[in-house]
Amino acid sequence: ASERVLLRSLSGGGAAADAAVDLNTTNFDDVLKSSPTSYAIVEFFAHWCPACRNYKPQYERVAKLFNGPDSAHPGIILMARVDCAMKVNTILCDRFSVGHYPMLLWGPPAKFVDAKWDPKQENSGIQSIDDGRTSQRLLNWINKRIGSSFNLDDEKYENEDLLPRNTSDPEQIIRAIFDVEEATAKAFEIILEHKMIKPETRASLIKFFQLLAAHHPSKKCRRGSAELLVNFDEMWPSSHLLLNSEMTQMHGSGASDSIAVCGKEAPRGYWIFCRGSKNDTRGFSCGLWVLIHSLSVKVEDGESQSAFTAIRDFIHNFFICEECRRHFYDMCLSVKTPFESTRALSLWLWQTHNKVNERLMKEEKSLGTGDPSFPKSLWPPRQLCPTCQLTPATSTEVQWNEDEVFKFLVKYYGQTLASPSTKVTSASHSQTDLLTTNDSASSAVSAELVPVWAALGIALASVTFGALACFWRAQQKNRKYSHHLRSLKNI
Numbered sequence: 001a002s003e004r005v006l007l008r009s010l011s012g013g014g015a016a017a018d019a020a021v022d023l024n025t026t027n028f029d030d031v032l033k034s035s036p037t038s039y040a041i042v043e044f045f046a047h048w049c050p051a052c053r054n055y056k057p058q059y060e061r062v063a064k065l066f067n068g069p070d071s072a073h074p075g076i077i078l079m080a081r082v083d084c085a086m087k088v089n090t091i092l093c094d095r096f097s098v099g100h101y102p103m104l105l106w107g108p109p110a111k112f113v114d115a116k117w118d119p120k121q122e123n124s125g126i127q128s129i130d131d132g133r134t135s136q137r138l139l140n141w142i143n144k145r146i147g148s149s150f151n152l153d154d155e156k157y158e159n160e161d162l163l164p165r166n167t168s169d170p171e172q173i174i175r176a177i178f179d180v181e182e183a184t185a186k187a188f189e190i191i192l193e194h195k196m197i198k199p200e201t202r203a204s205l206i207k208f209f210q211l212l213a214a215h216h217p218s219k220k221c222r223r224g225s226a227e228l229l230v231n232f233d234e235m236w237p238s239s240h241l242l243l244n245s246e247m248t249q250m251h252g253s254g255a256s257d258s259i260a261v262c263g264k265e266a267p268r269g270y271w272i273f274c275r276g277s278k279n280d281t282r283g284f285s286c287g288l289w290v291l292i293h294s295l296s297v298k299v300e301d302g303e304s305q306s307a308f309t310a311i312r313d314f315i316h317n318f319f320i321c322e323e324c325r326r327h328f329y330d331m332c333l334s335v336k337t338p339f340e341s342t343r344a345l346s347l348w349l350w351q352t353h354n355k356v357n358e359r360l361m362k363e364e365k366s367l368g369t370g371d372p373s374f375p376k377s378l379w380p381p382r383q384l385c386p387t388c389q390l391t392p393a394t395s396t397e398v399q400w401n402e403d404e405v406f407k408f409l410v411k412y413y414g415q416t417l418a419s420p421s422t423k424v425t426s427a428s429h430s431q432t433d434l435l436t437t438n439d440s441a442s443s444a445v446s447a448e449l450v451p452v453w454a455a456l457g458i459a460l461a462s463v464t465f466g467a468l469a470c471f472w473r474a475q476q477k478n479r480k481y482s483h484h485l486r487s488l489k490n491i
């Protein structure tokens with residue numbers, strides 16, 4: 001529920017919702033723990049306090065800059081508030097020594113979690129904002145604190161020079177978990193919208209969802225994919241089980257609407273790591289790349305070939321950028337020997353992505369169609385991985401140290417990119433720590449949160465994703481059998 005609160009407010013859901021997120025004792029720690037932002041501001045107020053009522057529009061004006069899909073600078077600061085006049089919040093407000101209203105505290109979201117604070121406390125990571133009485137003064141305080149130059153009149157996609165550059169900032173990939181969820185949910189939305197599940201594409205979608213159920217970096221998407229697999233045959237029956245009249249209704253049942261492949265909040269309609277400086281750049285295709293890289297480093301050696309075919313066929317059948325899927329498929333066709341290791345698969349995908357980058361580098365330059373803030377380049381740049389390139393910086397040709405590249409890919413896409421809950425620990429680490437933190441997301445499937453059958457599916461899948469296939473097939477056989485019995489009864 002707390003995650004819903006956070007996502008609803010970050011995505012601006014709800015009728016004319018305030019931009020600032022309302023927190024209370026129940027959701028405070030969880031919302032801050034799940035926040036993808038670098039900083040948080042919490043306003044402690046009392047609803048009966050006239051000064052607080054007057055202050056609300058001032059605070060809201062700043063909150064609108066940072067919270068919601070239309071905000072000018074999403075993903076940087078979570079702006080929240082707690083009503084200390086509500087009895088239920090007394091202990092929470094005491095934890096932060098609230099002595100006057102309104103009182104504003106600043107810090108990284110993780111520092112607020114399970115924390116106590118008092119004004120004399122040093123080095124807690126939380127500090128009081130002493131000069132935030134108007135929206136302009138609050139923004140001045142923020143700008144001074146983080147060296148930014150945000151303006152109250154900033155609008156979406158303005159001041160994009162303020163966006164952190166993901167090419168050189170290893171911390172940025174932590175936020176990509178939101179975009180990987182977004183890309184997965186968006187892909188599924190497109191598949192449904194364009195009625196792309198057909199007898200000839202059905203099997204490849206099942207294989208891709210098996211891969212997602214086992215290795216998606218987001219727990220929510222692993223759970224949603226497992227749920228989708230278990231219900232797949234009912235929603236999109238295999239063609240030989242259908243009458244002709246039913247075939248036409250394959251997409252019309254509406255049952256698929258109830259499947260939220262990455263939770264009910266996704267797709268949310270905005271991007272964080274993959275956010276472009278223009279409306280029509282980056283976004284979905286960036287999220288899709290990040291998803292498939294993260295899958296490639298998570299599979300076991302023995303799964304690498306089946307993961308390759310699952311990714312190849314998914315892109316071929318369901319990525320409706322004609323040029324992209326055709327080029328990608330051609331590159332897949334040039335693979336002559338089956339993959340036998342995670343290393344071979346992830347390095348192949350990295351090289352393939354670099355070939356696309358190289359081609360687009362020229363195309364975008366001549367056509368002026370790229371995102372000016374994110375020009376294509378060979379990846380990873382030296383700032384991200386100093387040991388990956390063997391050649392000196394001055395050299396025009398780049399020679400790679402593939403052992404180092406593989407190590408880097410595993411850390412970047414496999415360990416640093418994690419579910420928000422595990423990210424919080426990372427957020428308090430230094431940049432170097434970020435690249436060495438162990439991700440427990442893939443193993444931390446919570447039994448209480450996952451329906452029994454899905455948990456079983458995931459547990460099997462985490463052994464190998466082939467095992468999930470067996471589990472799934474057994475489910476389908478049972479279903480087919482009961483479907484068959486039903487048909488016999490009807491005759």
Ligand SMILES: Cc1cc2nc3c(=O)[nH]c(=O)nc-3n(C[C@H](O)[C@H](O)[C@H](O)COP(=O)(O)OP(=O)(O)OC[C@H]3O[C@@H](n4cnc5c(N)ncnc54)[C@H](O)[C@@H]3O)c2cc1C
Pocket residue numbers: 166274281282283285286287288289290293315323324325327328349350351352353354356357360371374375376378379380
């Ligand atoms: C399978 C596929 C094929 C595509 N083919 C085409 C095409 O033929 N023509 C076309 O115009 N567009 C194509 N696209 C879209 C294009 O590649 C970009 O996704 C899009 O232009 C947005 O670029 P971006 O700057 O967000 O970075 P992207 O290229 O989308 O990369 C996303 C992120 O991945 C990381 N990254 C970059 N390079 C690598 C690498 N080599 N290995 C690992 N990680 C890396 C970076 O952090 C980057 O920000 C394709 C997309 C996909 C998913």
